[in-house]
Amino acid sequence: MKPILSFVSSLFLLLAFNGCGGGETSTLSTGGTEGGGGSSSALPATFSEVQSKIFVSSCAFSQCHGQGSRQGGLNLDPAEGDVYAEIVGVPSTEVPDLNRIEPGSPQESYLYLKLIDDPAITGALMPLTGGPLDADRLESIRSWIESGAQND
Template sequence: MHKFFRMLLAGVAGFGLWSCAEHITESADTVFDNLDAGPVGMRATFSAIQDSVFTPTCAVPDCHGGSLPPDLREGAAYANIVDVPTTQNAGFNYIKPGDPENSYLYLKITGDSRIFGDPMPQQGIPLSPAVLDSIRLWIANGAAMNRPAQPQHVSLPT
């Protein structure tokens, strides 16, 4: 009798996996189709943000590579944005540790109505929701120089 139940259970499990295979494949294709929009699952650390966002997207000639504030080049970015008042909008810091909703850099990359000028980045592909979420989480957890963020629930602005 036990052998019958084991075989029945194996058959039901096999059918379940087979019936879900098409959905799993479609979901994976959707994720991989969007890889150009930014690094999926990027860690919420300053070094990951520097390597995946600031250096390739922002710290380029004629942008934040030294010609326009803030300077987001590697080695300069952290000191130029964390707890530093923005030159565009009085009352905001570029990054206010613990408070992404009042961090001007985060507002710029999400296109918030409180910004002056255009949302960032101006050139190329907009940052993906996964990247925005990583930056938001890094700020919410105190914008440390390179400590991994502790897992917490973060909801994107609507």
């Protein structure tokens, strides 16, 4: 009985810690190699592309930032509300002096800083599981913010 209980406990812990990082793990490049290397090019730096190809596949899960969970008060699931209105020009809950997204300034955008593991953040690098975002995804987010974080 003890080995079965130990196995079930281990399985539960494994599933609990993997809850926030599922989803797509392939790069968003239009060519080149997997994982952001080679001569790949990032997806267009638009909110609609960042939302549909990055936030939905890497962040908007029921245990993280969508479907009723809103960790840190942040929703990234378009089915749960207006994501743009929740992230652009809105102070972060962890470091209120920084907006989640500051148009024109990736280095003053808390959400971007969480994705690159900047020392200015509080808490862990995001996403929690599944590994950090690849260079193409990070570049798409950075470019979208730097170009004014328009709602397109």
